[in-house]
Amino acid sequence: MQDTLYKTTIAFAGMLQAMCLVRELAQTGKINDSAFEASIYSIFQTDPDTLEDIFGGITGIKLGLENLIHLFSPNAKMTRPLMHYTLSLLHLQKKISRSPKILQTLIQRINQIQKQVDYFHLTHPTVITNLAEAYLTAINPFKFRIIIWGSQRALSVTSNMDKIRALLLAGIRSAVLWRQMGGSRWQLLFSRGQIKAIAEKILIEIEQNQIK
Numbered sequence: 001m002q003d004t005l006y007k008t009t010i011a012f013a014g015m016l017q018a019m020c021l022v023r024e025l026a027q028t029g030k031i032n033d034s035a036f037e038a039s040i041y042s043i044f045q046t047d048p049d050t051l052e053d054i055f056g057g058i059t060g061i062k063l064g065l066e067n068l069i070h071l072f073s074p075n076a077k078m079t080r081p082l083m084h085y086t087l088s089l090l091h092l093q094k095k096i097s098r099s100p101k102i103l104q105t106l107i108q109r110i111n112q113i114q115k116q117v118d119y120f121h122l123t124h125p126t127v128i129t130n131l132a133e134a135y136l137t138a139i140n141p142f143k144f145r146i147i148i149w150g151s152q153r154a155l156s157v158t159s160n161m162d163k164i165r166a167l168l169l170a171g172i173r174s175a176v177l178w179r180q181m182g183g184s185r186w187q188l189l190f191s192r193g194q195i196k197a198i199a200e201k202i203l204i205e206i207e208q209n210q211i212k
Contacts, residue, residue, distance in 0.1 A: 005191060007181035009068070009198045010051050010061065012188075014042060014174030016071065017064025018167045019085040025160055025167075026150025035063040036163070037123055039170040043131065044114050054177065059206050065199045072196040081149060088146045089168070090185075093175035095142050102138055109134040125159065132165035138172075 018039045025031050038060030045054040052058045071082060096102055113130045120126055139145065146168060154160055187195065 004182045005187070005194055006198055007051055008178055008183040008187060009195050009202070010058075011174050011178035011181050011183060012195070013061045013064035013068050013199060014039070014055060015064070015086055015089060015171050015178060016067045016082065017061050018171035018174060019082055019089065020063060020067045022085065022148060022164050022167050022171075023082060023150070025164055026148050026154055029151065029154035029157065029160055031163065032063055033123075035060075036167070039167055040122055040128070040131070043110060043166075043170050043173050044117065051177075051181075058202060059210075062203065062206055065203045065206075068199045069196055069203065072192045072199075085146065085148075086171075088144075089171045090175050090178075092139065092142070092144060092146060093172045093179070095144060096138055096172065097176070097179075099141070102141060106134060106138045109137065125162075128159075128162045128166045131169055132162040135165040135169040135172075138169075 017035055021031055021036055021039060038055045041056050041060070042054045048054045052060075055061045067082065096106065109130075113127060113134065116124070116127050116130060148155070148164060
């Protein structure tokens with residue numbers, strides 16, 4: 001049980017990180033570059049040696065862990081939009097997973113974009129634009145959409161919207177991982193304290209290693 005909770009905590013932090021970056025970008029037009037890179041990196045990791053390697057190491061989801069702890073704190077404020085984004089993401093991921101044709105098309109698109117990553121770099125505008133288009137292609141058959149709240153000024157910038165859609169794709173990748181590791185909504189209702197404690201422990205280890 002504890003091992004399952006550890007794995008689902010990592011995956012859930014990956015989802016939260018992507019959604020936190022979406023929220024920040026939509027509201028301010030700014031983004032945490034290292035967290036953004038780790039989230040985009042996760043999209044292309046199909047055969048990692050360890051769970052943490054999906055994010056380039058456990059430090060890759062530090063932002064997600066911090067927000068997980070805040071989200072599951074008794075006196076948390078301003079978390080409703082973040083939880084809404086995350087639950088919407090899980091709903092969308094389930095729809096995609098139940099459509100083999102769409103899923104296969106999405107995998108093929110990501111494999112093609114991987115070649116661009118090798119030629120350019122991970123967060124090159126061409127890569128991000130193509131990830132955004134892959135996301136739109138995947139959700140196009142569904143009526144369901146994740147509504148993003150933010151500043152009209154930030155959302156009117158094309159490059160910001162591309163990053164948001166690429167991050168939603170990264171969030172879907174973490175949602176797949178979360179389900180693969182045994183994640184369920186029951187955990188989010190009844191195991192919050194345990195998940196929060198695991199996230200706090202991981203975060204302490206990250207900070208201790210950074211000090212060293």
